[in-house]
Amino acid sequence: MASMSATEAKNKFGQLLEMAQAEPVRVQKNGRDVAVILSGEQFAAWEASQTQPKVRPVIEDLMKRSVERRKSLYEALAK
Structure with a gap:
């Protein structure tokens, strides 16, 4: 990953944008x-990855069925 100081990023903004097309650019201050x-494109890919479920669908299904089977137990424990 490339890096650039905040001052350089300000003074060479066009170059920063060009660099970001190839790879993420780290901006540093002090x-x-x-x-x-x-x-x-990189941001869209990152954003899409954040909306995907963190747990596999099979595990989610098992958890859902477990909650349905033990609903009365969970409700009693919640009181």
């Missing part, structure tokens, strides 16, 4: 990361 610039 030696620490403050931002990561992504291309629109």
Whole structure:
């Protein structure tokens, strides 16, 4: 991953945008990361990955059936 200081990013914004088309660019201020610039395509891929279920559908189905079978037990424990 490429990196650039915040001052460079400000002064060379066009270059920053070009670099971000190839790979994410880390922007640093005072030696620490403050931002990561992504291309629109990279951001869309990241966003899509965030909406996918974290648990496999088979496991979700098993949990759902377990809750249905033990509903009275769960309700009693919740009281």
